[in-house]
């Protein structure tokens with residue numbers, strides 16, 4: 001699969017960019033769309049020329065959630081067999097940093113998709129919410145788990161039980177997003193952030209991401225032990241030598257990713 005129908009894919013330097021492109025359905029995350037996203041991002045993740053990735057929608061909508069029309073007549077057995085949520089799990093396992101650039105609606109599965117990313121850059125127009133309660137269901141792709149870890153119990157309860165939506169400034173205040181910028185700059189800002197990270201020592205970036213994510217999965221003592229092993233491991237890399245040598249010689253390091 002390299003001809004995509006519902007996404008646009010491009011490479012800008014060492015940054016891979018994927019745009020959700022199903023505007024008439026407000027980028028509703030059908031199974032086919034999610035599989036295209038997964039395919040494109042996993043390809044970037046394997047590509048040595050790529051150091052970081054950006055996932056975005058358009059200026060009106062990041063994504064309005066899972067595709068309700070596709071889901072509405074499914075039985076639990078259909079759900080189990082198709083495993084519509086599986087792509088979200090695989091996106092959570094990408095090794096390189098993935099930044100969501102969000103403008104407009106970021107709802108339901110759309111918000112869950114943004115939450116599987118490592119950072120979120122929001123436009124002033126961004127609106128975040130979990131409206132599944134209006135459909136008689138609950139979030140199924142991390143909205144009760146990743147969202148709670150991001151914003152805490154009090155707010156997650158309101159969002160999941162009562163469709164409380166957050167504007168961009170609230171999302172910043174509650175720790176859901178990294179930064180809020182004017183609408184005309186949200187994608188450029190996300191691409192610039194991705195380019196900065198993509199220019200850094202690749203192995204350290206990879207292990208840094210893995211270890212921060214580990215903090216959500218483990219006890220403090222296990223996390224600290226894993227962090228220490230990763231830290232020690234990096235002393236086997238050429239980039240550790242190069243980085244510390246460059247510091248002592250007062251010059252910029254030349255990273256090799258080895």
Ligand code: CAA
Pocket residue numbers: 024025026028029064065066067068069070105107108109110112131132134135138139140141143
């Ligand atoms: N699934 C399928 N189609 C959707 C959709 C969705 N999640 N969201 C919007 N659309 C479609 C609409 O049906 C409409 O299509 P038609 O023109 O063919 O009727 C088109 O996109 C435009 O939508 P609206 O006319 O509703 O646009 P609006 O500007 O009036 O409202 C909105 C925008 C408030 C985002 C509204 O579309 C909306 O509430 N969408 C649904 C949001 C939602 O409930 N998301 C959760 C989905 S469930 C989920 O995500 C489960 C999970 O955890 C994995």
